[in-house]
Amino acid sequence: MDYQVILEEINNEIKPYLNQGKVADYIPALSQANSNDFAMSLQLLDGTSYHVGCSDLHFSIQSISKVFTFSLALDIYSKAIYNRVGHEPSGNAFNSLVQLEYEKGIPRNPFINAGAIVTTDSLISHHKSSLKAYEEIESFISSLCDESITFDETIYKSELECGFRNVALINLMKSFGNIDNDVQAVIKTYFKHCSLMMSTKQLCRSMLYLANHGTDPITNITHINEPKAKRINSLMLTCGHYDASGDFAFHVGLPGKSGVGGGIVALIPKKMSLCVYSPSLNKQGNSLVGTKALELFTTKTGLSIF
Numbered sequence: 001m002d003y004q005v006i007l008e009e010i011n012n013e014i015k016p017y018l019n020q021g022k023v024a025d026y027i028p029a030l031s032q033a034n035s036n037d038f039a040m041s042l043q044l045l046d047g048t049s050y051h052v053g054c055s056d057l058h059f060s061i062q063s064i065s066k067v068f069t070f071s072l073a074l075d076i077y078s079k080a081i082y083n084r085v086g087h088e089p090s091g092n093a094f095n096s097l098v099q100l101e102y103e104k105g106i107p108r109n110p111f112i113n114a115g116a117i118v119t120t121d122s123l124i125s126h127h128k129s130s131l132k133a134y135e136e137i138e139s140f141i142s143s144l145c146d147e148s149i150t151f152d153e154t155i156y157k158s159e160l161e162c163g164f165r166n167v168a169l170i171n172l173m174k175s176f177g178n179i180d181n182d183v184q185a186v187i188k189t190y191f192k193h194c195s196l197m198m199s200t201k202q203l204c205r206s207m208l209y210l211a212n213h214g215t216d217p218i219t220n221i222t223h224i225n226e227p228k229a230k231r232i233n234s235l236m237l238t239c240g241h242y243d244a245s246g247d248f249a250f251h252v253g254l255p256g257k258s259g260v261g262g263g264i265v266a267l268i269p270k271k272m273s274l275c276v277y278s279p280s281l282n283k284q285g286n287s288l289v290g291t292k293a294l295e296l297f298t299t300k301t302g303l304s305i306f
């Protein structure tokens with residue numbers, strides 16, 4: 001299969017959709033993104049990679065970081081992590097407060113904001129330091145993509161100034177006893193890893209271990225064991241796109257995780273990882289063109305998991 005030709009075709013076919021969504025502006029610094037930007041990368045288990053568009057452009061990974069924080073927390077705590085965060089789709093918006101009140105401060109899954117705030121808190125407890133926890137997250141992702149990455153100070157500060165709902169979520173969870181550390185320290189660490197800047201090339205590379213049941217196929221390093229990698233991938237399929245997770249599975253048919261920065265990562269087990277970037281979002285906060293591009297990819301290649 002000529003993946004480069006397929007990526008070029010997709011790059012042409014998505015053009016009419018580029019301005020149909022809306023760039024996120026509830027974090028003011030994110031609104032600076034250019035809605036005409038598009039990039040798509042894929043990497044096979046043997047390391048061969050294919051790219052189209054601005055695949056070196058660094059964008060804010062936002063909720064894609066939730067995959068990595070959950071991976072670290074699951075590795076450390078194993079099943080005990082599920083006492084604090086569930087594994088069911090939420091059917092609600094990424095920053096919803098309602099369900100959390102009904103369910104006594106236990107978020108539905110680690111891929112909604114509340115869930116990732118809990119996994120972040122668990123990493124701070126493990127390291128007994130918010131700085132060390134952040135450093136571990138940053139160095140874990142850097143090692144996965146074999147390049148050093150860092151967060152964007154402007155986006156971080158913008159979230160800190162305007163992240164009112166996240167502050168509400170963390171305080172609600174604290175009131176139910178599901179946040180162990182200082183709320184300021186936890187929320188700052190959460191915003192920092194959301195503000196990490198990466199390209200589709202780097203994100204694609206960093207997801208390859210999950211496409212290979214937890215072991216990086218190029219370095220042979222096992223980052224998480226196979227049963228746990230299975231759980232992470234299952235959760236990406238059922239919960240990776242908030243209340244549009246069913247829609248993404250229906251149209252694309254791959255485990256994936258989106259972020260409001262406009263990125264989406266996805267994978268085909270035992271075959272490849274993918275990443276697409278386009279900052280205009282659909283109503284549920286997922287990249288509109290990114291979703292379309294991945295749908296075109298699985299349609300053209302027949303490579304969905306179903």
Ligand code: GLU
Nearest residue numbers: 062063094113194259260
């Ligand atoms: N930092 C964002 C927030 O907490 C993440 C949301 C997302 O990417 O979906 O609102």
